[in-house]
Amino acid sequence: xxxxxxxxxxxxxxxxxxxxxxxxxxxxxxxxxxxxxxxxxxxxxxxxxxxxxxxxxxxxxxxxxxxxxxxxxxxxxxxxxxxxxxxxxxxxxxxxxxxxxxxxxxxxxxxxxxxxxxxxxxxxxxxxxxxxxxxxxxxxxxxxxxxxxxxxxxxxxxxxxxxxxxxxxxxxxxxxxxxxxxxxxxxxxxxxxxxxxxxxxx
Amino acid sequence: xxxxxxxxxxxxxxxxxxxxxxxxxxxxxxxxxxxxxxxxxxxxxxxxxxxxxxxxxxxxxxxxxxxxxxxxxxxxxxxxxxxxxxxxxxxxxxxxxxxxxxxxxxxxxxxxxxxxxxxxxxxxxxxxxxxxxxxxxxxxxxxxxxxxxxxxxxxxxxxxxxxxxxxxxxxxxxxxxxxxxxxxxxxxxxxxxxxxxxxxxx
DNA sequence: CTAGGCCCATGACGGATGTCATGGGTGACT
DNA sequence: AGTCACCCATGACATCCGTCATGGGCCTAG
Numbered sequence: 391x392x393x394x395x396x397x398x399x400x401x402x403x404x405x406x407x408x409x410x411x412x413x414x415x416x417x418x419x420x421x422x423x424x425x426x427x428x429x430x431x432x433x434x435x436x437x438x439x440x441x442x443x444x445x446x447x448x449x450x451x452x453x454x455x456x457x458x459x460x461x462x463x464x465x466x467x468x469x470x471x472x473x474x475x476x477x478x479x480x481x482x483x484x485x486x487x488x489x490x491x492x493x494x495x496x497x498x499x500x501x502x503x504x505x506x507x508x509x510x511x512x513x514x515x516x517x518x519x520x521x522x523x524x525x526x527x528x529x530x531x532x533x534x535x536x537x538x539x540x541x542x543x544x545x546x547x548x549x550x551x552x553x554x555x556x557x558x559x560x561x562x563x564x565x566x567x568x569x570x571x572x573x574x575x576x577x578x579x580x581x582x583x584x585x586x587x588x589x590x591x592x
Numbered sequence: 593x594x595x596x597x598x599x600x601x602x603x604x605x606x607x608x609x610x611x612x613x614x615x616x617x618x619x620x621x622x623x624x625x626x627x628x629x630x631x632x633x634x635x636x637x638x639x640x641x642x643x644x645x646x647x648x649x650x651x652x653x654x655x656x657x658x659x660x661x662x663x664x665x666x667x668x669x670x671x672x673x674x675x676x677x678x679x680x681x682x683x684x685x686x687x688x689x690x691x692x693x694x695x696x697x698x699x700x701x702x703x704x705x706x707x708x709x710x711x712x713x714x715x716x717x718x719x720x721x722x723x724x725x726x727x728x729x730x731x732x733x734x735x736x737x738x739x740x741x742x743x744x745x746x747x748x749x750x751x752x753x754x755x756x757x758x759x760x761x762x763x764x765x766x767x768x769x770x771x772x773x774x775x776x777x778x779x780x781x782x783x784x785x786x787x788x789x790x791x792x793x794x
Numbered sequence: 795c796t797a798g799g800c801c802c803a804t805g806a807c808g809g810a811t812g813t814c815a816t817g818g819g820t821g822a823c824t
Numbered sequence: 825a826g827t828c829a830c831c832c833a834t835g836a837c838a839t840c841c842g843t844c845a846t847g848g849g850c851c852t853a854g
Contacts, residue, residue: 400698401676401697401698402697402698402699402700402701403610403674403695403696403697403698403699403700403701403704404606404609404697405701406613406700406701406702406704407606407609407610407612407613407701408605408609409613409701410609410612410613410615410616410701411608411609411611411612411613413612414612425698472605474603493605494605495603495604495605495606496602496603496604496605496627497604497605498604498605498608499604499605499607499608499609499611499612500608502605502608533829533830533831534830534831535830535831535832545782545783545786546748546778546780546781546782546783546784546785546786547780547783548779548780548810548811549810549811550810558831558832558833559832559833559834560810561832561833561834561835562831562832562833562834564810564811564812564813565812565813565814565831565832565833566831566832567811567812568811568812568813568814571812572813576748577750577812578748578749578750578811578812579748579811579812580747580748580782581747581748581749582748583748584747584748735799735800735801736800736801737800737801737802750840750841751840751841752840760801760802760803761802761803761804763802763803763804763805764801764802764803764804766841766842766843767801767802767803767842767843767844768801768802769841769842770841770842770843770844773842774843779842780841780842781841781842
């Protein structure tokens, strides 16, 4: 009895390489590969996958959102997040979304197969260092609007640009930004926005 | 007679996966793996590698810089850049650094082995789409100082912060920024900095 | 030698930005 | 009913930022 896997990663090379890596294990079988987040649920259903390996950054749909969709879909398919960025906030969001595991891409290759098996067995798999960081770090202190304006501020847009995109007055945008900067401890919108992103709070 | 390969990528999982993928080919053999740029030349020498697969973003030393070092070292080791970002400027810099190939990480996995063989045979391997973009796009129009200040501006630092880090007067920093913004077509230092980064000009 | 490009710096000006005080509206919880 | 947090908005103020003009020093190409 083999474990049926689905791989979701936007980089075809990484996807293929992971497939090759996992195919070395006798009890694992890659039954589907997709490069977009919005194709995962469909593919998981038709391929009857047991475990989905999900990258976070994908076109179409966020890996974390995919995990939530899979959870809701009610297929018996568990999800394991495999991502580049070990942002504390991502872990929290992943587990809230119903993901069963969270692995960073710089963990040794030999541990991946074990992680997959543990997830399939119904256990939770979490990067220990990241878990500690996540417990230590506080929860997201930002309000919805603060997140909105910070997201727009990331690219260096001016206040009026942001205001136009969020349909707010310029003054209101500056208030939200100022408030966010107070919480995040930066002296510039962009600094604050980057700080928020590093925490996975965007 | 097999082709001896060295893999350099900071993400252990990707490194291992690529190793598994390439090990499927009979004529290829992975003889070394490193996770830092500054360990490549040493490892290439002792392992007598024929071809190095280099990621660009690595701690210690830039993949492009590694390619240059390998070229200068005079070992018979060619380098193939394997990277996430298809910035036009990266291709140019890679070829100037003496790299023999440039592959983006979202090319199909099946093509990687061929790329390696072509590089080993002394041929140049370039992503066609990227080559076209690189030919169309102009060369880096930024001066040294403009690059310096833009690099610092990326994170959203204030003018005085940048001035302190680059050991310049605040006014001079603003002049360089203004000049760069004129060339890059943004209305904010951060916009301009991001534009420059997208082109691989930083 | 001269022209041109890059570098550094200063001063000035208008507009953008960050901060603060203030006020009104909503919904949640006690 | 009252409190509190969040939302939106406005006005005012000091500072920061982007732009422009100007000038001097350095180097290279003509």
